[in-house]
Amino acid sequence: MAEHPAYPVGLRLTGRRVVVLGGGQVAQRRLPALIAAGADIFLVSPGATASVEAMADAGEITWQRRRYEEGDLENAWYALIATGDTEANTRASAEAERRRVWCVRSDDADEATAWTPATGHSEGVTVAVLTTDAKGRDPRHTAAIRDAVVEGLRDGTLVAPHHRTRMPGVALVGGGPGDPDLITVRGRRLLAEADVVIADRLGPRDLLAELPPHVEVIDAAKIPYGRFMAQEAINSALIEHAKQGKSVVRLKGGDPYVFGRGMEELQALAEVGIPCTVVPGISSSISVPSAAGIPVTHRGVAHEFTVVSGHVAPDDERSLVDWPSLAGLTGTLVILMGVDKIGKIAETLVAHGKPADTPVALVQEGTTAAQRRVDATLATVAETVRTEDVKPPAVIVIGEVVKVGPTASAPRE
Known part of the structure; x- marks a missing residue:
């Protein structure tokens, strides 16, 4: 088995029985994703961390407070074996093999029939990274690759073109107090995907230099005692470009609703039926x-x-x-x-x-x-x-x- 790479696949576990053996730190890390997947989770462990116990108290999992017993994997689709008892883990993985249940072992990956990839999420996309060489598995390297890809998708430095038509509209993005690193990851991603950016003077101006050449940048600076763009003109610009089917970002300093007149802009867009997304920002x-x-x-x-x-x-x-x-x-x-x-x-x-x-x-x-x-x-x-x-x-x-x-x-x- 070690001579061949793992075959990557996405499991659809909604309503399907998943057995987790052990209620320690491994289970605490893995359970939230299984819960989010809609799995019917059956936990077997004499004890559990406070976080795992809270999941059981909330009815998110079913917890049997005992050690593993033969037959616990009956009717399971997937199993996570993560107890501190090596002998029990070996018996459980043997049962999984007999019952043809895909099984992850936290203590011995070589004896498992499945591996958990390093995963991350960004706007409807799941990034899962596996090491192809079983002998050279390096979880830290795998996680680093995952982090780099997810961060790139979130902050817009890794842009994958959309092949389906995007819905035109406006995003009111709070850019934070000025440091470009303090914009939210969602705000930065929307900025990277924009066709038109209407920017305030107090927004993170350094981010504008990263925009592709085709992006139109409109200066809506309201410089004290200097030139300014009237709010009505800003509203009109937002509406005009959105009606042309473009993705428009209104880049504002701080938060759109903290002395930012964001609601005025949202109301103007709503009056003409243009969808608007509001992305909060860190207030100065x-x-x-x-x-x-x-x-x-x-x-x-x-x-x-x-x-x-x-x-x-x-x-x-x-x-x-x-x-x-x-x-x-x-x-x-x-x-x-x-x-x-x-x-x-x-x-x-x-x-x-x-x-x-x-x-x-x-x-x-x-x-x-x-x-x-x-x-x-x-x-x-x-x-x-x-x-x-x-x-x-x-x-x-x-x-x-x-x-x-x-x-x-x-x-x-």
């Missing part, structure tokens, strides 16, 4: 403070954090923020889009009871190579922004958590 409100060494919550310091838009001043009639109530909170206050309004914001918070010496950190261009952090207090932050020439985009963190991290610096006095 938590990722940028984290990148600067600031936890937005910390035991004994802050049990809450509040994210606020600072694009309009507290005394602006358009403001929807209850600044007096925010001043009374003891947790962390995170302000986005508030660099040019921070003086008025700090003044308002202090006027409503927030201590003037409350620590403040401003993190500019967070998660990028240009990231820098400037510390101040509510009393000094307006002057600090001017003297340090802090520019947007910058995330502002107000609260005692600013002083927690190992990289905390002394505030400007």
Whole structure:
């Protein structure tokens, strides 16, 4: 048997009896995939890990709390033998051979009639990798190949063309705070498959350079005090290209729904019947403070954090923020889009009871190579922004958590 390679095949186990002998770490790793396959799982083991026991308690498997007995493999289609008893494993695999049940042995692959491949999944595709040479089996090498293929499919660096017609539509993709490595794997895959990308300035711009030459990139940058593309024009561009049967990605910074006007775009698409997928992104409100060494919550310091838009001043009639109530909170206050309004914001918070010496950190261009952090207090932050020439985009963190991290610096006095 060792002279011939294993024959790869996909087993359809829905409703079919699968016997698992042993409730340890091997079973814990293999059972979720068998459950997902819809198998009727019969576990035989005197004990089990907490995770395996939870599967039994949830009714996902049937557990017989005893050792293997002759006849346990009757009517089985597939067996996983993974006990710590070599003699029992040998008897069970012999029974499997007599009953013509494909059998995996965790303790002796050479005595098994089946091998478990290293598997991974990506959008409806299962990648399964087996070593063809039985004598030179190297599970780590096999797993590394699996990981490389799956990662390539997920992040778009390994692109396989679709031979069936793709459904046109729009994906609102949250690109994260700026570092291209912080986009989700689903977002990156959709980006790699796009025909048209409408990108914000705060999206992960480095990813645009990886797009194939045929992809049309539309600049929807909303640069403060500079040129911008009106929201209505963005909506129209999304609709126009989707109606042409193209796959469109709206690449946004952070998360589409955190001050990203994503719902406005989704509503515009829904009104004309264009399907839309929303891919969440890592919000800068938590990722940028984290990148600067600031936890937005910390035991004994802050049990809450509040994210606020600072694009309009507290005394602006358009403001929807209850600044007096925010001043009374003891947790962390995170302000986005508030660099040019921070003086008025700090003044308002202090006027409503927030201590003037409350620590403040401003993190500019967070998660990028240009990231820098400037510390101040509510009393000094307006002057600090001017003297340090802090520019947007910058995330502002107000609260005692600013002083927690190992990289905390002394505030400007």
